[in-house]
Amino acid sequence: MAGEPQADCLFCKIVTGDVPATIVRETDTTVAFRDINPQAPTHVLVIPRAHYPDAAALAAAAPELAADVLREAGEVAVDEKLEAHGYRVVFNTGSGAGQTVFHAHAHVLGGRGLQWPPG
Structure with a gap:
């Protein structure tokens, strides 16, 4: 069921503390932690x-929670001092877009030039 913890989900295990992560922010509804395979000098995931x-399932079922994730992405950027030079917030949706953990998450990337298109 959507919203319920999944026993086989890496990010659910980070939320419960069963898998360690370098957590940079927590709220009642979100957790932000450093990506273990960073693609930029600053690469934090907000879940x-x-x-x-x-992200699509999150937005459809719980738009207020999707807003919490996006708001926290902005707070991470401020904490990491990214706002002056810019940063990127990315939601990969589906394996064809590069999603490898199927628990909604935002990537906060910054600390270097982020040309468009990415890659």
Whole structure:
């Protein structure tokens, strides 16, 4: 069921503390932690505590929680001092877009030039 923790989900295990992570921010509804395979000098993931498989499912089922994730992404950027030079917030949805953990999450990337298109 959407929103319920999934026993086989890496990010659900980070939320419960069963898998360690370098947590940079926590709220009642979100957790933000450093990516273990950073793609920029600053690369932080912001996840909802509740399990939704991707950003589209999160937005459809719990738009207020999707807003919490996006708001926290902005707070991470401020904490990491990214706002002056810019940063990127990315939601990959589906394996074809590069999503590898099927728990909705935002990537906050910054600290270097981020040309468009990415890659």
